[in-house]
Amino acid sequence: DTGVSQDPRHKITKRGQNVTFRCDPISEHNRLYWYRQTLGQGPEFLTYFQNEAQLEKSRLLSDRFSAERPKGSFSTLEIQRTEQGDSAMYLCASSLVAFRRNTEAFFGQGTRLTVV
Amino acid sequence: DAKTTQPPSMDCAEGRAANLPCNHSTISGNEYVYWYRQIHSQGPQYIIHGLKNNETNEMASLIITEDRKSSTLILPHATLRDTAVYYCIVRVALYGNKLVFGAGTILRVKS
Numbered sequence: 496d497t498g499v500s501q502d503p504r505h506k507i508t509k510r511g512q513n514v515t516f517r518c519d520p521i522s523e524h525n526r527l528y529w530y531r532q533t534l535g536q537g538p539e540f541l542t543y544f545q546n547e548a549q550l551e552k553s554r555l556l557s558d559r560f561s562a563e564r565p566k567g568s569f570s571t572l573e574i575q576r577t578e579q580g581d582s583a584m585y586l587c588a589s590s591l592v593a594f595r596r597n598t599e600a601f602f603g604q605g606t607r608l609t610v611v
Numbered sequence: 612d613a614k615t616t617q618p619p620s621m622d623c624a625e626g627r628a629a630n631l632p633c634n635h636s637t638i639s640g641n642e643y644v645y646w647y648r649q650i651h652s653q654g655p656q657y658i659i660h661g662l663k664n665n666e667t668n669e670m671a672s673l674i675i676t677e678d679r680k681s682s683t684l685i686l687p688h689a690t691l692r693d694t695a696v697y698y699c700i701v702r703v704a705l706y707g708n709k710l711v712f713g714a715g716t717i718l719r720v721k722s
Contacts, residue, residue, distance in 0.1 A: 499654070526707055537698055537712030538655065551709065586654050590707060597706035602654030 499603035501587050507609045508577055515573045516606045520589030527570050528600065529562055530586040531555065538586055544570060545592070577610045584608075615699045620717040623693075629686040631716055633699030636680040644675060645700040645710070646684045648693075655698065655712075658684065689720045 500519040508514050520527050525546050530538035541560070542552045546567035556562075559577075564570040574581055584607050588600040616634040623629040635644065646658040659666055659673045661682070666673045672685040686693055698715040702708055 528709060530712075535714075537696075537715055538710075540709045540711065543709060588654070592707035599657040599660075599706070600710060602656070604652070604654050 499587055499589050499601050501585075501603040501606050503606055504604065505607050505609075507611060510579060510610055511576055513573065513575045514577055514608065515571050516585055516587075516608075518570045518572070518587030518589075518603060520569070520587070521591075521601055522568075524589035524591045524598070524601075525567070526590045526592050526600075527564055528588040528590075529570070529572050530588065532584040532586060532605070533582075541572075574608075577608075579610045582608055582610045615701055615713055617697075617699050617713065617716045619714065620719070622719050622721060623686075623689045625691060625720055625722045626688055629689040629693065629718055629720065631684040631686075631697050631699075631718060632681065633684070634681045635699070635701045638679050638701050639703070642701045642703050644673065644679075644682050645702065646671070646673065647698045647700065647710070647712075648695040649698070649715070650692075650695040655710075658697075689718075691720050691722060694718060694720045 502517045528543040529541040532538040540553050541556050542562050544564040547564050559575045562572045584605040586605045588602040590600040591598040643660050643662050645660040647655040649655045659671050661673045675682045696715040696717050698712050
């Protein structure tokens with residue numbers, strides 16, 4: 496297993512277009528997190544899943560954002576009608592939370608979105 | 612989760628110990644101190660965590676004061692590859708909960 500994988504690594508889109516990012520967590524990890532990071536700031540929490548259930552969403556996650564994890568494995572984050580303020584690095588992380596088998600969160604390398 | 616305060620930046624000479632401070636004066640008894648770092652253009656990487664005892668692993672040592680209001684991350688022999696943003700995070704659950712990042716400390720290791 497090579498860790499958390501995110502695709503694409505870079506995305507340039509025109510304002511108003513929809514974009515979708517994919518995250519493949521470390522296999523067996525039941526928790527999956529999405530964060531957003533703008534230049535010079537620390538990552539900001541967006542949402543997380545326990546298996547396929549979305550358990551928490553930040554107020555940062557506007558109606559234009561939707562995340563899914565349909566089979567409890569990979570996840571997608573879609574942004575509809577992108578705005579220039581959506582330009583950021585989108586980070587995915589995964590962890591295992593289980594009796595006596597807990598792990599820390601491991602992060603992917605992120606998808607850098609530029610809205611022009 | 613309690614708030615943390617870190618200096619915005621620090622410099623360290625290559626081969627010397629890097630000591631990164633963090634203040635968390637409002638920490639609660641059930642909150643852990645975590646450290647992550649983020650090397651340029653990469654995702655954050657877990658370093659170490661602790662509750663009240665000092666901890667050491669292959670990457671670093673974590674020293675937590677007796678009153679738990681502050682801590683220091685120590686990189687014993689800093690290398691150029693340790694140049695990164697270091698985040699001190701306090702959170703309740705040991706595992707699983709979201710991480711709340713601040714702005715962190717930019718550590719520059721210089722030759």
